[in-house]
Amino acid sequence: MTKYEAPAAVLHIGFWSRMRERGSEMSERMRIAFRRNPLGALGLFLIVSLMLMAVFAPQIATHDPYEINVAERLQAPSAKHLFGTDATGRDVFSRVVHGSRISLRVAVMVIAIAGTIGAVVGAAAGYLGGLASEILMRITDVVLAFPTLVLALAVNAALGPGLESAMLAISLVWWTGYARMIRGQVLAAKNELYVEAARAIGASTWRVVVRHILPNCISPTIVQATLDAGYVVLTTAGLSFIGLGAQPPTPEWGFMVSSGRKFMLDQWWWPTFPGVFITLTVIGFNMLGDFLRDLLDPRLRGIGA
């Protein structure tokens, strides 16, 4: 049974009282979701810490991440160099801290590009239906037929190595999930009363899709984007590890593991710490995504209220 939701304009009068109600419902649902999924708190903590680290990187880092100091090369972790130094004497801790900016930027950019392509393709396929849908979904199938990293690798190689081309390459293989999901959502929403109402008062197709249907796809998209963010970071690290993706001297985590691998046996700290941060980031996004899924799950609405 779907709840009838009046168009926003109709309920304009009680806006603030409704917002208050929404707020208390949200905190109630937050409480339930935390109880159901206590690891969500850990995920939230990890991702908030990561964001703070990215924002305050210059303040947190103890050294300049690019500063070469051959006199202090390959030093073990100490009070001066928390995570030791690499072969050119750069401070690994400072590089890892600055690396959080790169990983977050890549995750946000890729999901923005892939999400936009996916939303356009999915919304068009879902709303227009017929031949357009058939063509768009077959294109999606073809892209899905490739193993993700392998196609990203080919595109990245064609565009030339570099973080920007890696981002573009990953986006170009990543949009299919969003396209499928949004198409499904649009198909479901298409016959809802509020869409019919919007059409009845003469709204254009564009307006119906963008203002009425797409906002209803936001929760599943947020969940998917959060879960994906970790895997995007992982994929970028993988591309950087094999020599595409980030190039020297960028403090990208995957690239740091890759350049430190020859020194693994005697200078274990160099490749180890960046790997720890990749892992924490991926786990953080995974836990947060699971938590958001519980939080935004419509089946939770009204429980315990």
Added chain:
Amino acid sequence: MQRYIFRRLVFMVFVMIGISLVLFTVNYLLPGDPAQVAAGWQAGPEQVEAIRKRMGLDKPAHIQYLTYMRNLLRGDLGTSILSRRPVLSDIKSYLPASLELVFAAMLLNVLVGFTLGVFSALRPGRLVDTISRFFSTLGMGMPLFWVGLLGQLLLSYKLDLLPFGGRLTPGVTPPDTITGFYTIDALLARDLPLFKDALVHMLMPAAVLALPEAAVTSRLMRSSMLDVLLQDYVRTARAKGLRERRIVWVHALKNALLVPLTMVGMQVGWMLSGSLLVESVFSWAGLGFFAYHGIYMRDFPVIMGFTFVMTIIFVFSNLLVDILYRYIDPRITF
């Protein structure tokens, strides 16, 4: 059933055309002038023009695509810029090593993933379950190449338990090629020490490659088993007094397997992607290792050939799983 397989195969033709179009586009966008590359850097403009004509690179894009298609159908994946050998013959010689690794990893994935999943579903919230869920969270988050490096540091360097990499101890002659899988070929040659050597070398790379997949499998298996154990037919089986062991491992397992099984096809794809990273860490002389060097040397025919072959394997393994799925679950109709 035959009609279903036939329909899927017809659909495959379209997918293949799509794949070739995507790869052709990527190839077309490649930096540099392929005619110049083929002619060598000392070649003068007239020579380059002559080669461009001979390679058909002066023709419009759609004609070039048809040529590309014809070459693909003939099994011509181009010539490696570096080794000057046909890419296909290189791929043929490297492919068995990769397949052996992926098979071994798949075996580990299924064994570990299914077992962990079932045991944690039997005692949800207890120690086994907690450990298994911790393992699965970690396994999905750790980068493969990093786990491989840590494994080398701990298991090979510090503890001296497993070899660093390679498929055999240096100096050991590989078995005569029958299947191309060293373990199986060694067994066929009845050479036990050689078999042991190949197996020991395979252990760590296969385990690393299997790690993220086993994490996913155990999670899926757990939730699927929990669902099945609550169903009426399980209660009926209990009511008629069957032993719990039989209920779990025979009655429930059969149905619980269906969900994780759908993932196996996808997992082949992830493993093929992962093998690229794992093989480069462990110097495993397979396709991933071959492509890794191709990437470093900017040897584009090698990269494109690798992508093409990996995609074909992925597409077919998905098809196989879909067909298998219909055999196992007769309720499914497409």
